[in-house]
């Protein structure tokens with residue numbers, strides 16, 4: 001049985017639950033009230049925690065693994081292993097200053113007062129640039145610190161940037177691009193490591209499927225060579241004869257990233273009746 005911590009409520013909750021459900025794991029979820037639950041069909045216990053506590057619980061072995069923002073993992077500096085980047089909860093940790101303050105690079109922060117709840121990440125960044133500044137730790141509503149005269153700059157999470165804008169601030173440095181991570185205790189028992197591998201296998205099958213499309217088309221046999229060269233595929237495309245003499249049907253898998261380019265090239269090369277189908281799971 002693997003014990004996995006996810007955020008009890010907040011920005012990572014829905015995506016964390018969806019990730020597990022998409023992996024075919026079913027459990028009762030009742031945000032805000034339920035503190036732990038056991039999956040019905042997978043050896044997994046889910047513990048609902050505040051995100052700030054997850055790295056410490058993983059380090060201490062209270063839970064075996066957790067889903068938490070990279071920003072929190074870096075700030076807490078606990079000994080945990082990053083198993084997988086999960087692609088949701090994306091945000092950046094930025095330094096921002098009042099709109100009208102001049103900024104000529106990191107040196108402009110020298111001896112400035114910077115308000116943040118990410119003291120360690122900020123400290124590491126300033127040390128790397130050999131800039132000494134005055135860091136003020138505050139736990140929330142960091143964005144209003146400059147207008148209250150409490151700080152000259154802030155260091156905080158930005159997503160759309162609308163909170164900065166509403167507080168008359170502008171982003172001057174991006175220090176970290178963050179997303180949700182699956183972290184684990186570096187010293188899992190073989191039995192737990194095996195459950196984690198099974199979970200990862202499912203997550204990867206879903207992720208691969210989301211990044212690809214299944215494509216089917218008809219083409220005259222004379223054009224097959226050219227079309228096969230265009231199709232990336234996993235190994236090579238499937239080619240089946242059509243009932244109509246001199247024609248074939250081709251099937252292949254195309255990565256999402258190059259999908260539209262490939263489609264245009266196929267059409268230009270003489271492919272017809274092109275069908276594009278989503279893939280549910282994909283094991284490479």
Ligand code: PRT
Pocket residue numbers: 007008009010011012049050051052068069070071072089090091156157158159160161162163164178179180
């Ligand atoms: O209760 P608990 O301690 O568990 O939750 P929390 O309140 O500490 O965290 P929560 O739920 O707000 O965020 C959880 C994680 O989501 C963070 O640690 C980040 O990894 C990630 N994340 C992604 C964000 C944002 N986007 C985000 N926009 N966390 C916070 N914000 C804040 C930001 O600080 C700003 O104040 O949302 C506000 C709006 O941002 P803009 O730029 O879209 O205006």
Ligand code: ZN
Pocket residue numbers: 050051052
């Ligand atoms: Zn928190």
